[in-house]
Amino acid sequence: MKKLLPLVAITLLLLPTACSSQSSPVSVKPGQYRAVLKTRGGELPFGLDIQPNPNDPKTYTVFALNGNERLPMDAATIQGDSLRIPMSLFESELVAKIDGNLLRGVWRRRRIAQSSQTLPFEAQHGLTYRFTPNGKPASADLTGKWATDFGSKTSKVDTVNAVGVFNQKGNRLSGTFLTPTGDYRYLDGNVVGDSLFLSCFDGSHVYLFKAKHDPATKTLTGGLWAGIAGYESWVAHFDPKAELPDPAKLTYLKPGSKTLNFSFPETNGKNVSLSDPRFKNKVTIVQIMGSWCPNCMDETNFMSPWYKKNKQRGVEIVGLSFERSPEMAVSGPKIDRMKQRFQIDYPVVLAGTNDKAQASKALPDLNAVVAFPTTLFIDKKGQVRHIHTGFSGPGTGKYYDQYVEEFNRLVDKLLAE
Incomplete structure (x- = not known):
C-alpha cells in the first residue's frame, strides 16, 4: 500500500467502565448497526x-460491512x-458499553508495549445507510476511472500515483483506489450533492475520503484522513484511460542473480530454503507478506484455497512474513494466528521486520522490496x-x-515446461 503520514497520537488504554454486579445479564440486540469512528476528518461510518x-x-458473531465485503471479526464477548x-x-x-440500541466506546490499536492508539466509537442498531440515507439527491455521477494524485492540493495533476475506480447507483458510491503497491480495499459511501464521501474500516485500515466535484473540469479535489492522525490532500481527473505502471517492472532481480536465496525459520524453529527437497522440480510461488497487512490477507485468502486445489499438480508456495518485531516470541504467535485463520497449509517463515529497507537487505537478490505483498514465480529449475x-x-x-486469470495462466505455463 501507499505509505501515509505517520500516526502520531499515542494514548494509554482506557476502557469503558464495566459494572461488577448487575441485576440481570447484559445482551446485545442482534442485527445490523450503523457504526462510526470519530476522526479528525469527521465521522467515519461503516456497518x-x-x-x-x-x-x-x-x-x-460479528462482521464489518464495507461495500460488498462482510469481513469476519473474532468472536465478540460481553464483559460487564x-x-x-x-x-x-x-x-x-472495539470495546463499547451497551445501552439499548446504542453501543458507545472506543476502537483501539496496540502500538508500543501496553499503550494504544484510540478513536471514539459509536453504533446504532437498525440503521443501514453510510453517510446519508439512500434516495438523497446527487448532482454528479462519478462512475468510471479517475487519474489520482495523492499529496496534491491543486486542481492540476502533474503525476498520477493512483487510479480511482468507482461505481455509482443513485447516491450510493462504491469502489477503491488502485496504486502501484496495492489497493485501498473496499470503499463504500455516498455522493451528496456535488461531493464525494467514502470510508473503510476493517480493523487495520481506517480511511475517510472527502472531495468536491467540479463538473466543468471533471475534477475531484479533497482529503484523505487515515488512522488516528494521518492526512493527505488529493486531486483526481476523470480519465477512462488512466493506468498504473507495470507491476512486473517495480521489483526485479539484480544483475547476475537468477533465483532467490534465503533461509528463514518457521514458528517451530525449522529453517526453510528453496534448496529444500519439497521445492525440487516444483513450480514455486514466494509470497512476501506480513500478518499486519490487509492487502496481504486478501492475497492469502486467494492463495490458501488455491494451493489446496493445485498442490498435487507440482506447485509449492512459501510465505516470507515480515513482521513488526524480528523476535519469534513476539511475531511467531501472530504468524500462527494468520495460518489458523486462513487455513494455510504451506510454510510461512519469519523473514525479518516490515521496514522495506530491512526487508530489501534480507533478500539481497532483489533490487528492492517496494510493497507488501510482492509475489515471485519460480520455475522447476529454481529460476x-x-x-x-x-x-x-x-x-x-x-x-x-x-489478476487471478493472469496468475493461473502463468502457473500453467511454468508447469507445462
Whole structure:
C-alpha cells in the first residue's frame, strides 16, 4: 500500500467502565448497526452485523460491512456492561458499553508495549445507510476511472500515483483506489450533492475520503484522513484511460542473480530454503507478506484455497512474513494466528521486520522490496521468472479477476515446461 503520514497520537488504554454486579445479564440486540469512528476528518461510518453465536451463547458473531465485503471479526464477548469485538490479527479491537440500541466506546490499536492508539466509537442498531440515507439527491455521477494524485492540493495533476475506480447507483458510491503497491480495499459511501464521501474500516485500515466535484473540469479535489492522525490532500481527473505502471517492472532481480536465496525459520524453529527437497522440480510461488497487512490477507485468502486445489499438480508456495518485531516470541504467535485463520497449509517463515529497507537487505537478490505483498514465480529449475508487485484484491472488481486469470495462466505455463 501507499505509505501515509505517520500516526502520531499515542494514548494509554482506557476502557469503558464495566459494572461488577448487575441485576440481570447484559445482551446485545442482534442485527445490523450503523457504526462510526470519530476522526479528525469527521465521522467515519461503516456497518456492523452482530448475531448471537448458536454454538456458544456467551459469544457473538460479528462482521464489518464495507461495500460488498462482510469481513469476519473474532468472536465478540460481553464483559460487564460492555461488548468487546477483537481483531487479534491486527492487534485492534472495539470495546463499547451497551445501552439499548446504542453501543458507545472506543476502537483501539496496540502500538508500543501496553499503550494504544484510540478513536471514539459509536453504533446504532437498525440503521443501514453510510453517510446519508439512500434516495438523497446527487448532482454528479462519478462512475468510471479517475487519474489520482495523492499529496496534491491543486486542481492540476502533474503525476498520477493512483487510479480511482468507482461505481455509482443513485447516491450510493462504491469502489477503491488502485496504486502501484496495492489497493485501498473496499470503499463504500455516498455522493451528496456535488461531493464525494467514502470510508473503510476493517480493523487495520481506517480511511475517510472527502472531495468536491467540479463538473466543468471533471475534477475531484479533497482529503484523505487515515488512522488516528494521518492526512493527505488529493486531486483526481476523470480519465477512462488512466493506468498504473507495470507491476512486473517495480521489483526485479539484480544483475547476475537468477533465483532467490534465503533461509528463514518457521514458528517451530525449522529453517526453510528453496534448496529444500519439497521445492525440487516444483513450480514455486514466494509470497512476501506480513500478518499486519490487509492487502496481504486478501492475497492469502486467494492463495490458501488455491494451493489446496493445485498442490498435487507440482506447485509449492512459501510465505516470507515480515513482521513488526524480528523476535519469534513476539511475531511467531501472530504468524500462527494468520495460518489458523486462513487455513494455510504451506510454510510461512519469519523473514525479518516490515521496514522495506530491512526487508530489501534480507533478500539481497532483489533490487528492492517496494510493497507488501510482492509475489515471485519460480520455475522447476529454481529460476525466478516473474515478479508481481502489490495485489489487486476483490474490492477492485474486474482488476482482481484479471489478476487471478493472469496468475493461473502463468502457473500453467511454468508447469507445462
